[in-house]
Amino acid sequence: MDGEIMVSSPEQSWTQRYSEFLQGQESRQARIVYQRDRARVIHSASFRRLQAKTQIFGLSESDFYRTRLTHSMEVAQIGSGLVEQLITVGTEGGKEADYLPWLPSMYLIEAICLAHDLGHPPYGHGGEVALNYMMRHFGGFEGNAQTLRILARLGEYTPENGLDLSCRTTLGVMKYPALYNEVIAHNADYQSQLLEPEVTDFRTLQMHRWNPPKSLYSEEKAIFDWVLSPFCESDRNHFTELTMCEGACHNRTRYKALDTTIMELADDIAYGIHDLEDAVAMKMVSRDLWQAEVMEDPVFKQYHLWGEEMTARLFSPSSRARKHAISKMVGLMVESIYIDQNPLFEHPLLRYQAKLAEGESAVLELLKRFVFKNVITIPEVKQMEYKGQLIVLDLFKSLRANPTTLLPRSTYAKYAQAESEQAQQRVICDYIAGMTNTYASRLYAKLFTPTQGSVFDVL
Template sequence: MAMNNDQTDTMQAWIDRRRYADGYAGAAFNSNSVDSEYQRDRARIIHSSSFRRLQSKTQIFSIGDSDFYRTRLTHSLEVAQIGSGICEQLRQQYAQNPEYSAWIPSMSLIEAICLGHDLGHPPFGHGGEVALNAYMHLYGGFEGNGQTLRIIGRLGEYSPEHGLDLSRRTMLGLLKYPVLHREVASYGEVPPMTLTNIDHAKPPKCIHDDEADILDWILAPLIAADKQRFRQFKPVPGRHARSSYQGFDTSIMELADDIAYGVHDLEDALALELVTERQWNTLVMAQAAELPGTPLCQNAGFYNSKLFAGNDRDRKHAISKLVGYFIGNIVISEQQKFTAPLLRLQAEMRPEARALLDILKKFVFDEVIRRPQIQALEFKGQQMIMRLFSTLLENPERLLPAAQLAQWRGSAEPRRVICDYIASMTDIYATRLYNRLFNPDIGSVFDRL
């Protein structure tokens, strides 16, 4: 189906920016094509301070424990590579379908979305996220994906007021949960805050209440019915509600993120010998045997021998084949309730491949992330974040750096300033600041905060 003029106009609307930032860094066009706007988005993300800080933020394992495993930065690079692979496979698969082909994101666009998807994650992973929300759940909330939107739309350094000032379509792709904190939060009866247990403060998947205006701007090209449906959410008894929909580009990024989590984080666990072949056979291969079309069933001997061969070359061979299998099993489906192609189209994995990926993700979560050694590291980081927040909140004039202090003095919600400051820290910086403030043997007048 060829695109009509309305579709062309809509596609043009998605390259708009909140402020045309000519004269600011990264404003030069590489060409006059639509893709040049997405090249600019990718460049702004790569050169942003938030992206650089991902090199010292936790993926699963604590920074400094090894020089092999992934950080948030290397994870983001791998998600971008997988995302571009998905788009290339979809382009080939739907070459004879002009409507689908027209909306498959370019390499620049999907790389920008995938590279930027973790910009808002705070130090110490999800433990740090819960710690910040413990202080912010009554003040608009804190959630890592919500902070990503805040960075690209408000805090980033490429425009005075509109953050990285990315194109509307890139921002839509980064919008994983198009609902506000106040709409979906359900904390129940919140117990008195303690440093040792803040599980009640786990945030809903959402954006912060402060970014309602950015959400409105992103969704402006949509017709009212699409906009209303896209922002729907499902109540969950006794828990936070969940958003119901995501955009086409987001669905591609989410699949790439899932593959990186289920396969590449598995590779880290195998390389560091955190899981045994017995665990693998019992918890993964036994279930994979019931999925006859999957590689772990068809070539069980190959994968067992390669993954546990004890050398990087054999292990990487098996990991690469798994990634290729998952990418090759992604198709485009349609959500018929939407008019806009960016909402109607969805990337999804074929059921048997999806079932295998879910087995791998659960294995990584249960046998790696939930192991006491990893949880102890997360808990320790959480305690540092909690104490830093309370101390800065009570002593802003004494302890905040000059730039943050100026923002704090002029802010209608000073807690958000402190939250932004801590969320931007790397694991290493947060640890150093903690030691300077609370370790009597560390700290000097020459230290820079």
């Protein structure tokens, strides 16, 4: 197989929806299917709720800063730009590259990018950790796993199959193709933690010990198997294998599908550059700090993608100048994309991998570290995340103890019909995970603040 690509039709089985698979129906043409996938995501309640879920800064900070919704839109725009660049590169010199028939269409990559954050709970990673703690004995919680759950089960487009997106769109959204229980089974430290008694005072809970593994829920195993069914057994085995993690951490999958690599590059560019813009606008990072930790860093000095003029524009009092700098940085990253091949895989959707050139990749990682260190993990941001965690934990504890009186009727109907305790807890988890920051804080105030709340409140 070395140097060869398995020959099969780019459309074979990938446009099929799970409902069509279950009913033995033929799938439709790719253009129609992927366009409708994108439409289903855009018109879903989960997508609209992203406008009230945080990206970095709290929603009360300002109307200007990015939310999960605007972030997802930026990822989609960058993703389509990356595909367009790959088409341009792949047709240079009058010869078409072998990977061109396998590139996602603009509809497809935008559907994947717009959907990639649908499963993020209120309060971002903090809410994710809180929900994982409360679900630790019931299949866990993880944002990417929740995204697949929305696509496959919770979305409103079909009664039983969620948004029911096509097989290829679903594959593209699956960043970590392994099941939750299989991942934690390899973590002895985590298994020991699961034997600890439940913390009664959540303020004493060591949140960092309950970071969820990057994975998918066992409840979605059937659709997971369906998405992987077009691949041969060897490809499936390699695609789902885990890397061994040393220390108190979870193992992870090491490989991703072609469309996922494009989406992740777009996500990283948006995180490392667009989120940087918010930090600069809020004056959370100074020009001196930028100079010391980016411009003077050995990695940047080695590749030197831009000069002092970029720094002057980035920290200019003019928002137009700052926007020009951000746009230029994004453009440099997008124009460096290329397709590599992993000979381990037979199928083109796994064999072809989108990557950035060495210099651009190294500088983007530097920018991501800069944002993480000086924005994401500073006490002012982590304090707000911690408050959100406590809200999620207290809401879950109360709903678990009083489902008949506190759950909305439609949610309680699902709870009452659940066939196991794990399924019941998943219903509560789905309800909280679907909340916006605003909804969660209002419900918390209604339940626990004596001077607030009314039977006429519309949350």
